[in-house]
Amino acid sequence: MDTAMNQSVFLSIPKSDVKFFKELAKKMGWNIDIREDFLKDYIASRPKKVNLSEEEILAELNAIRYGE
Numbered sequence: 001m002d003t004a005m006n007q008s009v010f011l012s013i014p015k016s017d018v019k020f021f022k023e024l025a026k027k028m029g030w031n032i033d034i035r036e037d038f039l040k041d042y043i044a045s046r047p048k049k050v051n052l053s054e055e056e057i058l059a060e061l062n063a064i065r066y067g068e
Contacts, residue, residue, distance in 0.1 A: 025032045
């Protein structure tokens with residue numbers, strides 16, 4: 001599949017139709033990425049141990065939120 005010519009489309013479909021839609025996409029050669037799967041993959045790929053204290057993280061959040 002030529003990815004340079006692909007168009008990303010976001011659909012909301014009933015959960016009862018997801019299985020059918022996945023089968024259809026497979027037959028058509030389309031790729032399906034489910035938003036919840038993106039989030040799970042992103043969370044799983046984040047570092048488990050961060051070298052920042054809770055206070056440092058809160059200070060950074062406040063600086064961004066309030067321009068401090």
